Amino acid sequence: MNRDATKSLRISHVGLRGVVGPGLTAARVIDFASAFGTFLGAPGAVVTGRDPRASGVMIREGVAAGLMACGRDVIDLGVVSTPVIQHTIRRMGAAGGVSIGASHNTADWNALKFFGPAGVYLSTAEAGELLDIYHLRKFDFADWQGIGGMRVETGTIDPYLDELAAVFDIAAIRGFCVVVDCCNGTSSHILHRMNRRFGTNFILINAKTEGVEFAHGPATTRDTVGLQLAPLMVPLGADAGFLFDVDSDRVALAAEDGTAVSEELVLPLIADYLLPRHEGKLVITNLSSTALLEEVVARHGGRVLRVPVGRQSAMDALATYRPEQIALAGEGTGAVMMPQFRFIYDGIASMLAILSMMKERGARLSEILKSYPRFSILKGEAPLQSRQIPALLAAIRERYRDGEVNATDGLRVDWPDHWFHVRVSQTEPVVRIICERRGDPPRELYDELVEQCLAANTY
Amino acid sequence: MPRREHLLKIGVSGVRGVVGEFLTPALACAFAQAFGTYVGVGRVVVGRDTRSSGPMLQHAVTCGLLASGCEVVDVGILPTPTIQMFAGSSRAQGGIAITASHNPPEYNALKLFNSHGLFFNQYEREELIDLYHQSEFRNAANGQIRRATADLETPARLHIARVLKHVDVERIRRRRFRVAIDCVNGAGSLMTPAFLRDELNCEVHAISVDPAKPFPREAEPRPGTLGDLSALVGATGSCVGFAQDPDGDRLAVADETGRILDNDDVLALAVDAALGRSSGDVVVNLTTSSAIDDIAASHGRAVHRTPVGEANVVETIQAVHAAIGGEGANGGIIFPAVHLCRDSYTGMAFLLDRMAETGESMSALAARLPRYSRKLGKVAYEHGRLSALMQALEAHFPGARMNRMDGLKIRLPQGWIHVRSSNTEPILRIAAEARSEADAEELYGRVLRLFGEG
Structure with missing residues (x-):
């Protein structure tokens, strides 16, 4: 990421994010935490946790100060995954929580995610209110007698594993040899504990939680899996390989034959396992995720709802359905929510679903993957010139008017065997271009689109 | 209720204000980040008194210091002189005590120390305030952010050991003095009973030594606020009573009849004790009693007068290499051989040592002071x-x-x-x-x- 770090700060409906120091500063953290303390309605404590980045302690101190000043008690879980924080909020009946960690970003970044009661991500309406309070900077500070305190709570991994074990038969997957690339993140603590408690056979690499530098970028993509994880599969005789981002809410995978699997396949794979087991038949995903999902979901009589890209849209959509209607929700980035753990993207739960599927079918991972039709996806980006976007999208729409158009998030155009999606990223100043086709990659279409997006800069 | 502008003060003595609307976490964090930027990358010692706003402000201060690239050493709840001494002797760049000293409980403040564990001098203070106002702080990147650690044991040990070097410990221990104390549930609540009981073998009768509870009396220890201590002295037959302020730098004393001594007399007794054992002059502020001049004259020493304020007294003590100094009305005894700061522990040790040496009661010692x-x-x-x-x-x-x-x-x-x-x-x-x-x-x-x- 070669952006100017001083312009890395982004404060939006999904929280705040930036390169620590030049972008994300202590002052912003304190103000945002004060806004969150002012925003929270429900009584109770607020749970905090962080990934291992060195800046996490500084940010935790600021978050604690802001919340305590608003009269909230803070329960700090230390270095834990985002799903553990969400489970703990619900289990403790807390008023909300804050996860400090920049998940798939490099070590110099950090970010804050905010949760309401039961560990649910804030809705877009709630997040908008939080932003308004932040911008007004009028906070409801308690007087000296009402200021909150902070206590440290360790040992939240076991209750979390209890909840996973109630859904998955963890003992049944003990026979698998599974290699895991922890990306120096929080998954290593959880998997260590699982090995001890359940006798599972997770072999961990990059398992030392690191504050300053990760072994490699922690994005859950096929490319990252190819760096260290995939080459280990055959030599170690592993049955499957998984890679987690730093806060363990996303997962990517490698097959036993050493293939680095596309991150797009995680969601269809889990859908294939979960749909027959659940009453709910609705799968929520975004407009950029693979069309394979529709095929797999259709096999089980389910339906796919596509929403704009971003966690916020998925969560808002999810909130409009009864829990029993939903089979799962997720993104092509390896973030998947199981119906039992509503509103929690959880890479560890996703991994257990895939291993359970292998066990149930008695099949190798590569065999299961081969049972799906082949789709080829191309992803790229072009620099953003915000002013030109409407003209660019209009020009593209005009050029490809023979397809079926969806304009809810940039422009997505579908044909029977291929589609593309051009949209403005929410996290970086780029236009994202994604094309997919059944069979071979849609190279020509992709090149055309990239060329048009680059040309837009000279309009 | 003071006027609004007096509920927050950013100035020569650091930051002080009513917590909540006025002294906010954002302000404490920014000031700490300015402090960290000013003292430079290195270790900063952070401690606090027992005010309910202390933990919140400590988190904010730690946040600002870490953001500036400093390493933070949390020393927990401790008297201000203890924090100063530790800051001055632990290869730290400086220290911050989160305490509003004798101010009421709704107030809190940041006291700032340099690498010698001394209050910032006027020029340091002005530079820091400019830096704060300019808001151009060092913002450490992830790879430059250092650790936050805790050392809850060493500072108190260090402080007590230094004080005990300057009195005849055996002489005091042998007397097994019965002592009443009132720590106002402040920063001395744990350290003071341990100091008197374990180190000086006193029979300690204590009130207000629960750091989790609010201040039970007005925070400033002076005759009008110490009725409970007087009563405790009487009820227990103690030979002396000691009272501290919430951050343990100021001392008030009751004699064996329960009468609270004038703070100027307490200083005079300490000055007399100090001049008997070390060379050098005396430094006090303009408001301090002329009794000090008489005592200094009896030891053949000079008295140097300064404007009111601990920093002024400290600077002059340094300049003239004085033996002792202080501020009468404020209950402050500054004995530079222990540390250049107000220290109630030095005061307690000196007075007990004086009683042990002379065999006289506290009232008799006070009665022999020049009368003003x-x-x-x-x-x-x-x-x-x-x-x-x-x-x-x-x-x-x-x-x-x-x-x-x-x-x-x-x-x-x-x-x-x-x-x-x-x-x-x-x-x-x-x-x-x-x-x-x-x-x-x-x-x-x-x-x-x-x-x-x-």
Whole structure:
């Protein structure tokens, strides 16, 4: 990421994010935490946790100060995954929580995610209110007698594993040899504990939680899996390989034959396992995720709802359905929510679903993957010139008017065997271009689109 | 309720204010980040007194220090002198004590120390305030952010060991003094009983030593606020009573009859004890009793007078290599051989040592001090009226010797008057001292009448 770090700060409906120091500063953290303390309605404590980045302690101190000043008690879980924080909020009946960690970003970044009661991500309406309070900077500070305190709570991994074990038969997957690339993140603590408690056979690499530098970028993509994880599969005789981002809410995978699997396949794979087991038949995903999902979901009589890209849209959509209607929700980035753990993207739960599927079918991972039709996806980006976007999208729409158009998030155009999606990223100043086709990659279409997006800069 | 602008003060003494609306976490964090930027990358010691806002502010301060690239050492709840000594002897770049000292519980403040564990001097303070106002802080990147650790044991040990080097510990232990203490549930709540009981073998009777509870009395230890200590001394038959303020730098003393000694007399006793064992002069502020001059003269030493304020006394002690210094009315004893700061522990040790050495009671020791009568008070003034008031005062005493170092100190044949404006509020502090009580009352009354208050 070669952006100017001083312009890395982004404060939006999904929280705040930036390169620590030049972008994300202590002052912003304190103000945002004060806004969150002012925003929270429900009584109770607020749970905090962080990934291992060195800046996490500084940010935790600021978050604690802001919340305590608003009269909230803070329960700090230390270095834990985002799903553990969400489970703990619900289990403790807390008023909300804050996860400090920049998940798939490099070590110099950090970010804050905010949760309401039961560990649910804030809705877009709630997040908008939080932003308004932040911008007004009028906070409801308690007087000296009402200021909150902070206590440290360790040992939240076991209750979390209890909840996973109630859904998955963890003992049944003990026979698998599974290699895991922890990306120096929080998954290593959880998997260590699982090995001890359940006798599972997770072999961990990059398992030392690191504050300053990760072994490699922690994005859950096929490319990252190819760096260290995939080459280990055959030599170690592993049955499957998984890679987690730093806060363990996303997962990517490698097959036993050493293939680095596309991150797009995680969601269809889990859908294939979960749909027959659940009453709910609705799968929520975004407009950029693979069309394979529709095929797999259709096999089980389910339906796919596509929403704009971003966690916020998925969560808002999810909130409009009864829990029993939903089979799962997720993104092509390896973030998947199981119906039992509503509103929690959880890479560890996703991994257990895939291993359970292998066990149930008695099949190798590569065999299961081969049972799906082949789709080829191309992803790229072009620099953003915000002013030109409407003209660019209009020009593209005009050029490809023979397809079926969806304009809810940039422009997505579908044909029977291929589609593309051009949209403005929410996290970086780029236009994202994604094309997919059944069979071979849609190279020509992709090149055309990239060329048009680059040309837009000279309009 | 003070006026709004007095609920927050950012200035020469750091940051002080009413927590919540005024002293916010954002302000504490920004000030700490300015401090970290100013002292430079390295270790900063952070501790606090027992105020309910302390933990919140400590998190904010730690956040700001880490963001500036400093390493933070949390020393927990400790007296301010203990934090200062540790900051000065642990290869730290500086220290921050989160305490509003003797101010009421709704207040809190940040006290700032340099790498020697001394309060920032005037020039350091001004540079820091400029830096704060400029908001150009060092913002450490992830790879430059250092650790936050805790050391809850070493500072108290270090402090106590230093104090004990300057008294005859065995002599005190042998007497097994019965001592009553009132720690106002402040920072000394745990350390003071341990110091007296374990180190000096006293039989300790304590009230208000629960750091989790609020201050049970007015925070400033002075005769009007220490009725409970007096009663405790009487009920337990203690030979002395000690009271601290919430951050354990100030000391008040009760004699064996439960009478609270005048704070100037406490300082005088400590000065007498110190001059008996170390060389050097004495430094006190302009408001401190003339008893100090008499005692210094009896040891053949000089007294240097300074403007009011601990930092002023400390700077002059340094400059003249004094043996001891302090501020009478504020209950502050500064003995540089222990550390250049107000320290109630040095005071307690000196007084017990004096009793052990002489075999005399506290009331007898106090009775042998030079006798002066003092009258202290304050009047509010309107902004803009200060100079007229001071000019009227000067005109009222033609021919008297005047000292204009800090307000106006007027020397008269029967005694002296000192009038100065407070650094923190628009009030004039008035002190009058004379050989007789009637003269002191008369001098004090004359000033009040002059200001239209009498």
